[in-house]
Amino acid sequence: MRAVSKITLGLALLLGPALYGQDEGRIMRPTDFSAHVAGEIDIVAKAPAGKLELDGKAIEAEEPFPNVYHATVAPSAGEHTLAIVWESGRKEVRFFVGENAPEHYKPFQQHPPVPGVQCTQCHGISSRGRFRFKGGCFDCHQKEQETFVQIHTHPEHTFVECGTCHNAHGSTAAKHLIYPKEIMCKLCHN
Numbered sequence: 499m500r501a502v503s504k505i506t507l508g509l510a511l512l513l514g515p516a517l518y519g520q521d522e523g524r525i526m527r528p529t530d531f532s533a534h535v536a537g538e539i540d541i542v543a544k545a546p547a548g549k550l551e552l553d554g555k556a557i558e559a560e561e562p563f564p565n566v567y568h569a570t571v572a573p574s575a576g577e578h579t580l581a582i583v584w585e586s587g588r589k590e591v592r593f594f595v596g597e598n599a600p601e602h603y604k605p606f607q608q609h610p611p612v613p614g615v616q617c618t619q620c621h622g623i624s625s626r627g628r629f630r631f632k633g634g635c636f637d638c639h640q641k642e643q644e645t646f647v648q649i650h651t652h653p654e655h656t657f658v659e660c661g662t663c664h665n666a667h668g669s670t671a672a673k674h675l676i677y678p679k680e681i682m683c684k685l686c687h688n
């Protein structure tokens with residue numbers, strides 16, 4: 499476990515750009531192949547001058563930070579495709595609304611699971627004008643908690659980037675991990 503091979507790290511960079519936040523367009527929420535109960539679906543995405551499309555139709559979004567989009571939709575039951583489109587690219591996620599989701603859709607758990615949490619709880623604009631994650635997790639979670647300490651043994655620089663392993667907007671994996679734990683660890687460790 500201790501040794502992190504350069505090759506594995508390289509592979510992780512190639513296969514999991516979402517892990518490192520380096521791609522231009524991203525949909526943070528909902529996640530690909532997530533299943534949702536009927537009602538409102540909250541969308542979080544980014545792209546340079548991006549446009550959101552639900553099932554091919556443009557949807558209105560607010561832009562709380564430059565090139566960062568937030569929208570709420572209430573689509574009918576069934577399968578849907580959400581896309582973020584920008585000049586040189588496009589990203590899509592598929593999601594399902596309602597009961598009896600096909601097996602490849604997994605229940606989505608939104609995070610934080612409490613209403614009214616603002617984006618600014620965790621985000622701000624850096625002195626160079628870039629949208630960034632600024633922390634804020636420990637307003638609600640306890641760093642000192644025993645299980646927390648046991649799980650989070652990583653060096654400080656890996657550890658502080660909570661978004662390397664967790665999708666703080668919600669996930670279909672346990673503990674809001676981006677991928678299930680078995681896959682997650684192997685992205686950097688043999």
Ligand code: HEC
Pocket residue numbers: 517518519520524526542543544562566567568609610615616617618619620621629631634635660661662666667
């Ligand atoms: C509980 C904390 C938390 C809240 C609340 C939150 N985010 Fe995030 N967000 C994160 C973390 C952690 C990341 C991962 C950082 C990264 O990958 O660069 C992230 C990443 C993002 C990204 C991708 C950034 C990038 O450079 O690729 C976008 C876009 C985003 N958040 C938008 C939002 C919006 C819009 C809201 C409000 C609707 C919001 N977030 C609320 C924690 C949060």
Ligand code: HEC
Pocket residue numbers: 609610611612615619620633634635636637638639660661664666672673674675
């Ligand atoms: C506004 C409060 C709030 C903030 C801020 C917040 N969380 Fe949470 N989080 C919760 C609540 C409430 C739960 C569900 C109860 C629990 O398990 O602690 C939860 C659950 C979780 C879980 C799953 C815990 C479990 O046992 O299943 C993870 C992982 C998590 N949060 C990570 C984060 C990360 C990473 C951040 C910062 C990017 C963050 N949280 C910020 C309130 C918050």
Ligand code: HEC
Pocket residue numbers: 635636639643645646649650652656657658659660661662663664672673675679
């Ligand atoms: C290297 C990957 C990684 C990073 C980085 C990471 N976590 Fe985690 N975290 C995990 C894993 C894996 C689990 C769940 C372990 C399990 O299910 O056994 C977890 C569990 C949690 C839980 C639930 C704790 C519990 O008692 O069950 C919380 C809350 C949490 N993380 C918050 C955070 C916060 C906040 C950050 C950033 C300051 C962070 N994590 C950074 C991998 C990571």
Ligand code: HEC
Pocket residue numbers: 499500501502651652653656662663679682683684685686687
């Ligand atoms: C983003 C890449 C990344 C991910 C994902 C990741 N790790 Fe690590 N891990 C590291 C780095 C970097 C080190 C430090 C390597 C070193 O010191 O040689 C490390 C070190 C460790 C160590 C040794 C810690 C110590 O005290 O020296 C353990 C154990 C570990 N990781 C477990 C895990 C587990 C379990 C997971 C899955 C939840 C995981 N890692 C996911 C990058 C990662």
